[in-house]
Amino acid sequence: MVEGQSDREMEPMWPSLVALLAAGGLYAALPESLALGPRWLLVALVLFTLAPSEILHSRGHHKLCRPIGFFVISAVTIGMIVSVVLLVRAIPAHVVDPEQLLQSATALWVTNILVFAVWYWRLDAGGPHKRSMRDEHTHTSAAFLFPQMTLPRSKQEKWSPLFVDYLFLAFNTSTALSPTDVPVLSRWAKVLMMVQSAISLAVVALLAARAVNIL
Numbered sequence: 001m002v003e004g005q006s007d008r009e010m011e012p013m014w015p016s017l018v019a020l021l022a023a024g025g026l027y028a029a030l031p032e033s034l035a036l037g038p039r040w041l042l043v044a045l046v047l048f049t050l051a052p053s054e055i056l057h058s059r060g061h062h063k064l065c066r067p068i069g070f071f072v073i074s075a076v077t078i079g080m081i082v083s084v085v086l087l088v089r090a091i092p093a094h095v096v097d098p099e100q101l102l103q104s105a106t107a108l109w110v111t112n113i114l115v116f117a118v119w120y121w122r123l124d125a126g127g128p129h130k131r132s133m134r135d136e137h138t139h140t141s142a143a144f145l146f147p148q149m150t151l152p153r154s155k156q157e158k159w160s161p162l163f164v165d166y167l168f169l170a171f172n173t174s175t176a177l178s179p180t181d182v183p184v185l186s187r188w189a190k191v192l193m194m195v196q197s198a199i200s201l202a203v204v205a206l207l208a209a210r211a212v213n214i215l
Contacts, residue, residue, distance in 0.1 A: 011128045013053060015163035016069075016121055019114040020046045023076050026107040026114075027083065031100050033090060036082040045075055066127065073118050080111050084199055109174065109203045116196040117170035120144070121163050123188065131160050143186035144169065144179075174200040 024043035032039065049072050053065055087104055090096045096104065125131045125141045142149070148159045172180040177197045184190050 011132050011160075011162060013065075013128070015167075016118050017046070017050055017053065019118055019163070019167070020072060020076060021050075023080070023111045023114040026111045027076070027079055029107055030083055030104055031096055033096060034083045034086045034104055036079050036086075042076055042079050046072060066122075066129075069122060073115065073122065076111075077115050077119075080108060080115055081199070084108055084202060088202065105203050109200060112196060112199050112203065113167070113170045113174050116173065116192060117163070117167040119192055120166040120169060120189070123192075124161070124166070143184065143189040145183040145185055147181055170196065173197055177201060 021043070024046045027035065027042045028039045030039060049068055053068055083104075087096075087101070087108065091101070120143075121128065124143045144161075146161055146165060148161075169179065169182050172178070172182075173193055173196050177200060179193060184193060
């Protein structure tokens with residue numbers, strides 16, 4: 001099937017934009033000592049790109065919309081990683097009280113899920129636009145083997161993962177530190193999942209546990 005001949009309905013972008021906006025809001029809620037620059041900066045960046053991204057997407061300018069999305073998610077990812085590092089350094093320095101440590105660890109753990117859900121959604125099988133142009137989502141073009149892809153063709157015809165599927169995958173990765181029911185096929189996805197699991201392990205096992213012990 002040649003791309004562009006599919007009648008599949010275009011996947012909306014708003015779930016990923018809401019996820020990024022939520023991640024920016026969580027970042028803004030962090031203590032100033034755990035933020036890189038002004039805490040409102042990421043929220044402003046996401047809000048500033050919402051309108052042009054939606055306009056470009058609705059008008060079919062997907063090649064222009066794609067780099068904007070990658071720029072925003074990269075900025076949010078960098079901010080999150082820097083905050084995790086600052087949080088690790090804050091424990092022995094005692095610059096953040098125990099209650100704030102717990103709240104910050106929780107905010108960063110949730111941010112980790114949202115950020116990597118957007119990464120998986122944007123990168124898998126060429127991104128949402130290319131996925132919507134295919135009649136079916138198969139392992140030959142995908143980075144993840146979702147359970148629906150293993151069903152007989154007649155039952156999984158025209159199935160394609162939506163943002164919630166990648167959100168579920170990211171949630172499982174942060175909680176179980178593994179992909180659980182979704183095997184990982186590509187190397188880039190394995191690298192991203194290792195990074196996400198490492199961040200989750202640092203936040204939950206090290207930071208949150210330490211904060212509880214010193215309450």
